[in-house]
Amino acid sequence: MKNYFDSFIAIFMAMAPYLLLGFIIAGILNEVFKIKDFRKKIGQKNLKSVVYSSMLGVPLPLCSCGVIPTGISLHKSGASKGSATSFMISTPQTGVDSILVTWSLLGLPLALIRPVIAFVTGVFGGALTNTLTKNEPEEHGEKEGKTASMPNEKVPFITKIKNGFKYSFVEFLDDISLWILMGLSIAAFITVVIPEDFFTLYLGNRFLSMIVVLVASVPLYVCATSSVPIAAALMLKGLSPGAALVFLMAGPATNAATVTVIWRTLGFRTLVSYLVSIIGGALIFGFLIDSFLPASWFIPADIMDIHEHHSPFFHILSIVSSVVLALLLLSSYIRKIFNRKKGKVCSMEEGCSECSKVDSITVTIEGMTCNHCVASVKSAILEIEGIKEVEVNLQTKTAIVKGKDINLPEIKKAVESRGYKVVG
Numbered sequence: 001m002k003n004y005f006d007s008f009i010a011i012f013m014a015m016a017p018y019l020l021l022g023f024i025i026a027g028i029l030n031e032v033f034k035i036k037d038f039r040k041k042i043g044q045k046n047l048k049s050v051v052y053s054s055m056l057g058v059p060l061p062l063c064s065c066g067v068i069p070t071g072i073s074l075h076k077s078g079a080s081k082g083s084a085t086s087f088m089i090s091t092p093q094t095g096v097d098s099i100l101v102t103w104s105l106l107g108l109p110l111a112l113i114r115p116v117i118a119f120v121t122g123v124f125g126g127a128l129t130n131t132l133t134k135n136e137p138e139e140h141g142e143k144e145g146k147t148a149s150m151p152n153e154k155v156p157f158i159t160k161i162k163n164g165f166k167y168s169f170v171e172f173l174d175d176i177s178l179w180i181l182m183g184l185s186i187a188a189f190i191t192v193v194i195p196e197d198f199f200t201l202y203l204g205n206r207f208l209s210m211i212v213v214l215v216a217s218v219p220l221y222v223c224a225t226s227s228v229p230i231a232a233a234l235m236l237k238g239l240s241p242g243a244a245l246v247f248l249m250a251g252p253a254t255n256a257a258t259v260t261v262i263w264r265t266l267g268f269r270t271l272v273s274y275l276v277s278i279i280g281g282a283l284i285f286g287f288l289i290d291s292f293l294p295a296s297w298f299i300p301a302d303i304m305d306i307h308e309h310h311s312p313f314f315h316i317l318s319i320v321s322s323v324v325l326a327l328l329l330l331s332s333y334i335r336k337i338f339n340r341k342k343g344k345v346c347s348m349e350e351g352c353s354e355c356s357k358v359d360s361i362t363v364t365i366e367g368m369t370c371n372h373c374v375a376s377v378k379s380a381i382l383e384i385e386g387i388k389e390v391e392v393n394l395q396t397k398t399a400i401v402k403g404k405d406i407n408l409p410e411i412k413k414a415v416e417s418r419g420y421k422v423v424g
Contacts, residue, residue, distance in 0.1 A: 007188040009322075011105075011229050016321035017314075018104040019180075019225070022097025026061035026172055027164030029096065033060070042074065042083035045134065050126030053083040057091035057122060058115045061098075061172060066372030067091045068258055072265050072419055073376050081133050081270050086126025088262070089277055092252040093118035098224035102248075105232040109297040110241070114248065117285050121249070125277030132269040169328055170335075174394075175370035176223050177332040183226025190233035199238035209243040210286050214279065217250035224252040232300040241298035242286030249282040257367075261419035339395035360402045363411060367420035368394055380414040 038056055042049045053074075062070060071088035075081060094115045103111035155163075203209040222230070230251075231244040254275065263271045289298070365377060374392045377399060381390045387403040401411060412422040 003192045004188050007191040008184055011184055011187055011191075011232075012325075013318045013322045014104055015101050015184075015229065016325045017317050018100040019097060020321050020325060022061070022095075022100040022225075023168040023172065024164075025096045025100075027166075027168035029059060029061065030167045030172075031160045031164045040078075042079045042087075045080045045082055045130045047123075047127060049080055049083045050086045050123055050130065053079070053086040053126060054090040054119050054122030057087040057089075058094050058118050059096050060091055061095040062091050062372060066175060066370040068261050069373050069376035069418055069420075072261070073379065075266065076380075076417065080130065081136070081266055082126040082128075082130035084266065085129040085270055085274055085277075086122040089125040089253060089274060090118045090122030092224055093121070093249050095224050098228065101225050101228045105228050106235070106244075106300050107298065109293075110245070113289070114245075117245070117249065117281065121277050121281035121285075124281065125273055128273040128277060129270050132273055133267065136267065136269070170332075171371040173328055174332050174335065175372070176225060177329050179221075179223040179226040181329070183222065183229050187229035187233040190230065190237065194233075194237045196236075197238050199234070199240075199243075203239075206240045206242060206290050207287065209240060210246045210283055213239070213243045213246045214250055214282060217247050218254045218279070219256050220251055221255040221257070222251040224248075227251045235298070235300045240286075240290050241293075241295070242288075242290035244298075245289055246282040246286045249285075250278060253278045257369075261367075265417070265419050336395055339393060359404070359406075360400060361406055361408070362398050362400050363408070363415075363422055364398050364424045365392075365415055365420050366397065366423050368392070368397055370394070373420070376418045377415055377420060380418050381411055384410050384414055 033056070038052060041052045042056075057067075067088050071084045071091075074087060075084040079087075099111050099115060102114055199209060203212060227248050231239075231247050234247070235241065235244050259271065259275070262274055368374060368377060371394065374394050378390045378392050381387055381399060381401055384403075384407070386405045386407075387401060389402040391400040391402075392398070393400075399415075408422075415422050
């Protein structure tokens, strides 16, 4: 047990400085790059729109579960299916926070290679989607109206800083805090339990190890950041760099919920191009890395000795960063516990004649997993005529809807168009 906690703390300290820096940059990107500003550039069924979408997606620090509703929202707002697919393929594989953590645990070469691969697979997947769906009508229909900012609206610099820090250390952190701890826990478990030469002994064939990792990764949910310590621990046990890349690509970008939502909202052909691009890209680039790039580029840091080769300053920085990150994670869980205690759920059913007689109702929604889901649900409901205000609570999975002549069937239709389900 002591070895397990030693491994957990060592990985946590190694990640903390890079992760905090990634959070800060994530907040800056969130304020500088507004997705709605790119909608006109990604609305055509052509390669240029697909390239724009992939470029937009690579640095964005969206958690894996937040990518799908954001991509669907882009499509509803006018983006082509190819552009939306390109965005949903490139975004979950990387993100500025994930790139920095990759640098800390897996080295600079892989940190540089990951975003390049994410961009290439995103462009390929978007182009393939445009080809397969060229005869399918694009069903958009969402108007920006209430959710769009005024074109000349100027936000004070201090407000931008506050919004950036709120996004980084509240919204984004709340989305991935659980997955960070899960990734660290799994990595520490692998470090302590699995023998050093496990993959060399039992999966000596590199391509076979890629297939095994792929089969395990596709249904698994893991965010891009939390996948890095797991990949580092597996590589220390003998997993090839190419097989580790397969896990880093397929783990964050594919899971059962993602597959279901894409199929239901964007169609079977879009789903096929999405899976072909990620799975095919993972295997091809994994093979290329193992076959043609020097193995010395991909030696992960020894987790237990990771601080020995750094200066005393970096060691102090790691300690301070670890304490700060631990406090932030603790505050995230306190917020979640507090929010669960808020509000009571209304049990009004679809078709209830009383719905139109009240100024406010509370509906229960399944499928929301992060703050980007919250934003997607809120914007969908606000598009309905007569709705004045929407408060969405992620912890209780509810939305308080206020307005005049509230129409529950319309709310149900709007929410389910984004890939969620109204259950009461």
